[in-house]
Amino acid sequence: MEKKYLIKAYDPEDWLFDLNDGTEEVHQFIMPEGPRMKNECSDTFYKKGDHVGYHIHKKGCETFYIAKGSAEITIRGKRCVIGRGDMVHIPPNTSHGFTFLEEGTVWRELFHDIDMSGSTINKNWIKDHYPGMYEEPHFRSWYLDKVKNFQRVDPVHVKSVTKDEMWEVRPYGYGLSSFVFDKAVLKQKVGRWETDNVHEIWMAVLKKGACVQWNRPYNESNLFMIAKGSVRFRVLDEEFTAEADNLVHIPPYTKFEAEVLEDGTEVLDYGCTARLLDMLEDYDALISTDAHCFEDAQKKKEFFEKYDCYITGTNLVYSHCE
Numbered sequence: 001m002e003k004k005y006l007i008k009a010y011d012p013e014d015w016l017f018d019l020n021d022g023t024e025e026v027h028q029f030i031m032p033e034g035p036r037m038k039n040e041c042s043d044t045f046y047k048k049g050d051h052v053g054y055h056i057h058k059k060g061c062e063t064f065y066i067a068k069g070s071a072e073i074t075i076r077g078k079r080c081v082i083g084r085g086d087m088v089h090i091p092p093n094t095s096h097g098f099t100f101l102e103e104g105t106v107w108r109e110l111f112h113d114i115d116m117s118g119s120t121i122n123k124n125w126i127k128d129h130y131p132g133m134y135e136e137p138h139f140r141s142w143y144l145d146k147v148k149n150f151q152r153v154d155p156v157h158v159k160s161v162t163k164d165e166m167w168e169v170r171p172y173g174y175g176l177s178s179f180v181f182d183k184a185v186l187k188q189k190v191g192r193w194e195t196d197n198v199h200e201i202w203m204a205v206l207k208k209g210a211c212v213q214w215n216r217p218y219n220e221s222n223l224f225m226i227a228k229g230s231v232r233f234r235v236l237d238e239e240f241t242a243e244a245d246n247l248v249h250i251p252p253y254t255k256f257e258a259e260v261l262e263d264g265t266e267v268l269d270y271g272c273t274a275r276l277l278d279m280l281e282d283y284d285a286l287i288s289t290d291a292h293c294f295e296d297a298q299k300k301k302e303f304f305e306k307y308d309c310y311i312t313g314t315n316l317v318y319s320h321c322e
């Protein structure tokens with residue numbers, strides 16, 4: 001039963017399947033969900049020196065979390081080095097290519113509007129059944145066009161920058177906006193405006209004892225990735241502890257609560273469909289004007305629902321935004 005919600009990234013028993021196309025080793029955790037194919041999630045392992053050529057996705061977004069190792073990345077003609085804990089968000093029509101600097105570099109991938117596993121499965125099928133066909137340039141170009149992948153020429157003249165200067169990179173510890181509570185700091189890693197309204201991505205840095213709870217049935221699944229520390233989850237009647245490099249995938253309309261077990265626990269909220277940034281900014285503005293404005297529990301509940309937020313911190317006290 002534990003496997004139903006808890007996915008341990010490095011436990012082969014928790015992979016839906018693994019794919020190896022000869023250059024990449026992919027461990028698939030979650031298949032694309034719903035009409036926007038969101039929450040597709042996998043790890044890709046790279047060897048030192050592996051290279052992903054410069055390309056564009058004409059549709060869909062990729063968000064990478066570097067779980068192990070490091071890479072030199074080229075995006076829109078600029079180049080920098082990123083490492084463990086950094087994130088990269090690639091919107092459509094953004095040229096990107098990567099060279100991996102360490103053996104066993106792990107690229108934890110989140111996609112929407114792409115169906116990455118489907119295209120890799122089809123590519124492997126073609127390679128298995130029609131030897132040589134995929135390597136033929138005209139066919140390869142046609143195939144990649146069908147999966148909305150536009151191949152570029154690796155740039156020769158690139159400008160080296162720091163990762164702080166490349167806006168697609170979200171360095172470890174950085175938030176586009178940050179909101180501070182007594183037991184939590186919420187840092188926005190990817191904005192709704194960067195995902196064609198599909199979701200937001202937030203990092204929560206948490207203290208021991210912080211609790212969150214589902215407060216009404218809602219239609220979206222939740223997807224959390226524990227980057228550091230540990231969290232005890234209760235999903236319906238099942239209890240389990242999620243630790244670093246675990247994913248917790250909770251289906252729609254499913255009651256859950258979570259309690260942080262260690263100071264400094266880091267949780268990425270990958271499946272945030274709430275207008276969380278809008279809500280936190282408005283909460284900050286309202287409570288700064290009237291410190292008592294959310295004392296009425298019903299009024300507070302209605303405020304949360306306005307922003308499609310159906311999870312509340314049951315013991316979090318708001319402090320300020322940064």
Ligand SMILES: [Fe+2]
Pocket residue numbers: 055057062096
């Ligand atoms: Fe890509």
